[in-house]
Amino acid sequence: MSESKSIITVVGKDQVGIIARITTYLYENNVNIEDITQSIVAGYFNMMMIVDTSGSEKAFITLSEELEALGSRIGVMVKLQREDIFKSMQRI
Amino acid sequence: MININEVIETNNMIQKENLDVRTVTLGISLLDCVSDRIDTLCDNIRLKIARTAKGLVPVCREIEREYAIPIVNKRVSVTPISLVGAGACRTEEDFVRVARALDEAAREAEINFLGGYSALVSKGMTRADELLINSIPRALAETERICASVNVGSTKTGINMDAVRLMGSIIRKTAHLTADRDSIGCARLVVLCNAPDDNPFMAGAFHGVTETDSVINVGVSGPGVINHAIQTVKGRPFGELCDTIKKTAFKVTRLGQLVAQEASRRLGIPYGIVDLSLAPTPAVGDSIAEILESMGLEKAGAPGTTAALALLNDQVKKGGIMASSYVGGLSGAFIPVSEDHGMIDAASCGALTLEKLEAMTCVCSVGLDMIAIPGSTPQSTISGIIADEMAIGMINQKTTAVRIIPVEGKSVGDRASFGGLLGYAPVMAVNPWSSRDFIDRGGRIPAPVHSFKN
Numbered sequence: 001m002s003e004s005k006s007i008i009t010v011v012g013k014d015q016v017g018i019i020a021r022i023t024t025y026l027y028e029n030n031v032n033i034e035d036i037t038q039s040i041v042a043g044y045f046n047m048m049m050i051v052d053t054s055g056s057e058k059a060f061i062t063l064s065e066e067l068e069a070l071g072s073r074i075g076v077m078v079k080l081q082r083e084d085i086f087k088s089m090q091r092i
Numbered sequence: 093m094i095n096i097n098e099v100i101e102t103n104n105m106i107q108k109e110n111l112d113v114r115t116v117t118l119g120i121s122l123l124d125c126v127s128d129r130i131d132t133l134c135d136n137i138r139l140k141i142a143r144t145a146k147g148l149v150p151v152c153r154e155i156e157r158e159y160a161i162p163i164v165n166k167r168v169s170v171t172p173i174s175l176v177g178a179g180a181c182r183t184e185e186d187f188v189r190v191a192r193a194l195d196e197a198a199r200e201a202e203i204n205f206l207g208g209y210s211a212l213v214s215k216g217m218t219r220a221d222e223l224l225i226n227s228i229p230r231a232l233a234e235t236e237r238i239c240a241s242v243n244v245g246s247t248k249t250g251i252n253m254d255a256v257r258l259m260g261s262i263i264r265k266t267a268h269l270t271a272d273r274d275s276i277g278c279a280r281l282v283v284l285c286n287a288p289d290d291n292p293f294m295a296g297a298f299h300g301v302t303e304t305d306s307v308i309n310v311g312v313s314g315p316g317v318i319n320h321a322i323q324t325v326k327g328r329p330f331g332e333l334c335d336t337i338k339k340t341a342f343k344v345t346r347l348g349q350l351v352a353q354e355a356s357r358r359l360g361i362p363y364g365i366v367d368l369s370l371a372p373t374p375a376v377g378d379s380i381a382e383i384l385e386s387m388g389l390e391k392a393g394a395p396g397t398t399a400a401l402a403l404l405n406d407q408v409k410k411g412g413i414m415a416s417s418y419v420g421g422l423s424g425a426f427i428p429v430s431e432d433h434g435m436i437d438a439a440s441c442g443a444l445t446l447e448k449l450e451a452m453t454c455v456c457s458v459g460l461d462m463i464a465i466p467g468s469t470p471q472s473t474i475s476g477i478i479a480d481e482m483a484i485g486m487i488n489q490k491t492t493a494v495r496i497i498p499v500e501g502k503s504v505g506d507r508a509s510f511g512g513l514l515g516y517a518p519v520m521a522v523n524p525w526s527s528r529d530f531i532d533r534g535g536r537i538p539a540p541v542h543s544f545k546n
Contacts, residue, residue, distance in 0.1 A: 037095065038096075050093070085160075
């Protein structure tokens with residue numbers, strides 16, 4: 001399962017530097033970004049990234065905890081989840 | 093490729109609509125623990141459970157973390173103890189010792205409930221079955237995590253009315269021994285008809301003898317998700333309502349299947365079934381009654397409730413069966429009164445009565461569940477309630493169950509509190525007319541005719 005893709009979601013009030021700080025963290029931890037989608041609805045920032053964590057030396061759970069902590073420092077909610085959950089629920 | 097709206101929808105279901113995996117239940121066969129010495133039996137049981145279940149909680153935590161999906165309960169079910177203990181247990185006390193050993197094993201494995209303190213007596217009781225059943229009140233009073241169940245009837249065998257009569261008295265005794273905690277012992281005791289071998293839900297879970305050595309069964313939940321989806325088709329015809337429920341049930345069940353497969357892979361234990369269930373909790377927004385009300389009923393219990401529940405149950409199955417290769421357990425909507433705040437409200441204001449609940453059990457997943465009744469209810473009346481519910485199961489070829497709590501010292505209008513997911517319940521009125529002479533007959537109700545369906 002380690003080679004499978006994962007999804008990062010970022011939700012929160014829009015501000016300068018959200019993407020910069022999260023992508024910097026991903027760069028430092030050798031997580032490859034394969035796709036980014038973002039939208040701003042009523043001042044709320046919604047972003048989704050499809051990433052590959054298999055190149056990172058850190059365990060998936062560590063990455064997930066550090067991203068959450070980074071999010072709370074910025075003031076947005078960040079989540080790292082395995083892509084399978086969305087695929088299994090949203091595809092026949 | 094997955095798009096942002098799909099990701100947002102899934103995460104909203106989890107964060108705002110209480111979507112969760114209600115239970116990952118590890119079934120463990122204890123048949124290889126059998127001994128004719130009680131000490132050896134208890135040691136074998138502790139070792140087998142420790143060895144098989146040690147990975148369960150850590151693996152579930154990993155899955156929760158990686159998918160950001162809560163797994164509310166991690167549980168174990170075992171082979172019915174009346175079978176496992178038949179060689180070693182010669183007294184009720186011997187069975188209580190096995191219960192303590194199971195409780196200890198459950199605590200060590202960090203699971204919250206262990207099911208299988210059970211006897212299957214749908215046609216007759218062995219000496220061991222009788223000893224186990226008689227030991228249930230003490231076994232439940234002296235343990236924290238053990239769940240007991242007794243299967244007293246089936247469509248193939250009829251109903252064992254001797255066992256039904258006995259269970260009336262066992263439920264009263266269990267209530268008495270846990271009187272200081274609103275008779276909570278009865279919340280861990282269920283009487284069943286047509287009990288499935290692979291049910292992951294407590295209190296009726298046990299690991300049937302038709303199962304493999306160990307198996308992962310998963311129960312999903314999502315009343316809040318279904319309720320939210322129904323809001324979008326307010327006032328629309330039934331076809332649209334059904335379609336909406338089916339599609340949502342599909343997604344919820346897929347989640348269960350994913351978790352079951354992942355847990356199975358990581359633990360190296362085969363995946364058994366997903367139970368297509370809608371299991372409420374006392375939290376607002378996690379209620380079956382709310383779904384019925386969203387369909388257009390003023391309160392759960394209003395005329396139309398049985399039809400609404402039948403529709404809901406059937407659509408959940410239709411959506412779920414498409415989503416999962418292996419379906420089993422109890423599969424359907426649960427209607428436990430104390431665990432569903434909408435049901436609690438409906439019962440408190442008089443919209444929902446015991447008789448209406450009984451009618452609802454004809455079309456839903458299980459039966460009369462988590463219902464508080466006056467502590468003074470005669471045991472023959474409790475047996476009468478059980479007999480009615482078993483008859484519904486027997487004739488309709490479905491699982492039915494009774495988990496009823498005669499709350500000692502409390503009467504109609506009082507409230508019983510069980511804590512946590514077990515919730516609280518208003519004490520409901522019971523029909524005062526006696527069934528004693530009927531129950532006292534003893535013997536069996538024969539198996540029904542399987543033809544002439546009218």
